[in-house]
Amino acid sequence: MSTNDVREVIIIGGGPAAYAAALYSARANLNPLVIEGFAWGGQLMITSDVENYPGYPDGVLGPEMMQDLRRQAERFGTEFLTDDVTKVDLSERPFKVWVGDDEYRAESVIVATGANARQLGLDSEKKLQGRGVSYCAVCDAAFFKDREIVVVGGGDSAMEEATFLAKFASKVTVVHRREIFRASPIMADRAHSNEKIEFLLDSVVEEIRGDDSVTSVVVRNVKTGEVTEIPADGFFVAIGHDPTTALFRGQLDMDEAGYIETKGKTTETNIVGVFAAGDVQDHVYRQAVTAAGSGCMAALDAERFLAAQEGRAEAALAAPRS
Numbered sequence: 001m002s003t004n005d006v007r008e009v010i011i012i013g014g015g016p017a018a019y020a021a022a023l024y025s026a027r028a029n030l031n032p033l034v035i036e037g038f039a040w041g042g043q044l045m046i047t048s049d050v051e052n053y054p055g056y057p058d059g060v061l062g063p064e065m066m067q068d069l070r071r072q073a074e075r076f077g078t079e080f081l082t083d084d085v086t087k088v089d090l091s092e093r094p095f096k097v098w099v100g101d102d103e104y105r106a107e108s109v110i111v112a113t114g115a116n117a118r119q120l121g122l123d124s125e126k127k128l129q130g131r132g133v134s135y136c137a138v139c140d141a142a143f144f145k146d147r148e149i150v151v152v153g154g155g156d157s158a159m160e161e162a163t164f165l166a167k168f169a170s171k172v173t174v175v176h177r178r179e180i181f182r183a184s185p186i187m188a189d190r191a192h193s194n195e196k197i198e199f200l201l202d203s204v205v206e207e208i209r210g211d212d213s214v215t216s217v218v219v220r221n222v223k224t225g226e227v228t229e230i231p232a233d234g235f236f237v238a239i240g241h242d243p244t245t246a247l248f249r250g251q252l253d254m255d256e257a258g259y260i261e262t263k264g265k266t267t268e269t270n271i272v273g274v275f276a277a278g279d280v281q282d283h284v285y286r287q288a289v290t291a292a293g294s295g296c297m298a299a300l301d302a303e304r305f306l307a308a309q310e311g312r313a314e315a316a317l318a319a320p321r322s
Contacts, residue, residue, distance in 0.1 A: 005105070006094045006105045006106065006107060007031065007032075007033055007104070007105065007106040007107070008025075008030040008031060008032075008106065008107055008108065008306055009025050009030045009031075009032045009033075009106055009107070009108045009109070009110060009299075009302050009306070010032070010033050010034075010035065010095070010097050010104060010106040010108075010109050010110070011025070011032050011033070011034045011035070011109075011110045011112060012035050012085050012088075012097065012109065012110070012111050012112065012113055012247075013034075013035075013036065013037070013042075013110075013111065013112030013113045013114060013278065013280070014034070014036030014037045014039070014040030014041060014042060015040075015041065015042030015043070015044070015066075015112065015114045015278060015279075015288075015291060016042070016044070016066075016069060016278065016288045016289075016291040016292040016295065017112035017114070017277040017278025017279070017280075017291040017292060017294055017295035017298070018034055018036060018110070018112035018277075018278070018295060019034070019066075019069040019070050019072070019073045019292075019295065020069070020073075020277075020291075020292040020293070020294075020295030020296050020299070021110045021112060021277055021295035021296070021298045021299040021302075022034045022073035022078040022295075022299075023069075023072055023073040023076065023078070023296075023299075024295070024296050024299030024300060024303075025078070025110075025299045025302065025303070026073060026076035026077045026078045027076050028299065028303045030299075030302070030303060030306070031077065031079070032078050032079070033078075033079045033080075033081060033104065033106070034073070034078055034079070034080050034081070035081045035083065035084075035085050035097065035099060035104070036070075036080055036081065036082055037082070037083070037084050037085070037113075038082060038083065038084055040066070040070070040082060041062075041063060041066040042066070042114045043062075043114070043116070043117065043135070043136075044062035044063065044065060044066050044288060045062060045063050045066060046062070046129045046130055047061075047062030047130055047136075047139065048061060048062065048130035048131065049061065049062075049143065050062050050065055050139070050288070051142065052138075052139065052287075052289070053065060053288055053289055054289065062130070065288075069292075081099065083099045083100075084099065085097055085098065085099055085247060086098050086099060086100055087247070088109075088247055088248065088251070090109065090248070090251045090252070090271050090274055091251070093107055093273055094106055094107055095107075095108070095109045095273065095274065097109065107273065107306060107309065108273045108274070108275070108302045108305055108306055109273070109274045109275070110267075110274075110275045110276075110277055110295075110298045110299070110302055111245075111248060111252070111260060111269075111274065111275065111276045111277070111280055112276070112277045112278045112280060112291075112295055112298070113243075113244040113245065113247070113280050114243075114244055114278055114279045114280055114291075115241040115242060115243040115244060115259075115279040115280060115283070115286070116241065116242050116244060117135035117136075117237065117240075117241050118237070118239045118240045118241065118242060119135075119237060120152065120205060120237060120239075122205070122206075122207065122208060124207050124208040124209065125208055125235075125237070128208055128210055128213070128214055128235070131210070131212060131213045131214065132208075132210060132213045132214025132232075132233060132234050132235055133208060133214060133234075133235045133236075133237070134234065134235070134236050134237075135236070135237050135238075136286070137160075137161035137164045137165050137236055137238070138164065138287065139287075140234070140236075141164060141165050141167070141168045141169075142168060143234070144165065144168055144169050144233060144234040145168045145169075146168075146169070146170045147168075147169055147170060147233035147234060148169065148170055148171045148172075148173075148230075148231055148232050148233055148234075149165050149169045149171070149172050149173070149232060149233065149234040149235070149236060150172075150173045150174075150175060150205075150217045150230055150232045150234070150235050150236070151165065151172060151173070151174045151175070151236045151238055152174075152175045152176070152205055152235075152236070152237055152238065152239065153174070153176065153237070153238035153239045153240075154174075154176035154177070154178060154181045154182050154183060155181070155182040155183050155238070155239070155240065156182075156183045156184055156187045157238045157239075157240060158174060158176070158183065158238035158239070159174075159181070159183045159187040159188055159190065159191040160187060160238075161236055161238040162174050162191050162194075162197050162238075163187075163190055163191050163194060163197070165234075165236065166194050166196040166197055169196065169234070170196070171196055171198065172194075172196055172197045172198070173197075173198050173199070173200060173230055173232070174191065174197060174198070174199050174200070175200045175203050175204070175205055175217075175219055176199070176200070176201050176202075176203070177202065177203065177204050177222060178201065178202065179201050179202050200219055200228070200230075202221055202222050202223050203219045203220065203221050203222065203228075204219065204220055204222055205217060205218070205219055206218045206219065206220050206227065208235050209229070213233070214232055214233060214234060214235050215231070215232070215233070216229050216230060216231050216232055217229070217230045217232050217235055218230075241279070241283065241286065242258065243257065243258045243259045243260070243279065243280050243281075243283075244280060245258050245259070245260055245280060248260065251271065252269050252270060252271060252274065252276070253269065253270040255283075257283060259280065259281055259282070259283050260276040260280050260281045261281070262275075262276050262281050266297070266301055267281070267294060267297050267298040267301050268301060272305070273302075273305055275298040275301050275302055275305075276298070277291070277294040277295045277297065277298035278291035278292075278294050278295060279291055281294070282294065
């Protein structure tokens, strides 16, 4: 089924970038449609306390914060569709976006589908998410002051997270399944030189133990079969992220890791009228606040693009923003 209306902007995604883009687009009278997906809220839906997002001096639960952001965008007229996009056609305007058999069209599209932290896939990992299991050291390190922490991973991300966590924790144990790290020598050397960081190599995590919170981590040596239980209050998974970009392969330019490439200090992609915001195009910062800021940028870029198409580019540049 095809909808007759051609919208000014469709936003694909359901995290901070998407909701910030929706807020700014709605206040610019662009009447945005946000196709947020069934798993709206993104990574923050598996986060407990958030203490580093501006505007919440007492902290806030991740799911509560996402509901606040969504409600704020809704207040200004954003329309939401809680379903997953199944196909897109960005070859010409109006762009086409499908949800099953339903087709939606728009003069501009903002892609804000985010990235997912890779998980180990353990039942105990899922059970203790937000209760000692974390995927972001910058977000959660302060909760583990003078505690013992286990980090799993062997790349630059794992070394960086372990080094950062060591500023707060009494001890950090890095578990890696091989004897040799994938991390760059400088990052590995930095972690090795920190007296708070220890290493368990040729080892894999079998189980994360704890009832209401993490209490220990069970590790098995892949060469000897020896099983060790490590006392721990926190467990950080640092094995990489996967951008949610499969829908756009072959249409939008991406880097080797699958992140959408944007032009300079804008959110413009290789297709005029299509913009990318948040973690889907950011493999460096990956914070809710940077994602929201980039969503704001995408909305402003889209507004200016649409105004230029109508021959009134100066009006968009002069529009009030607060």
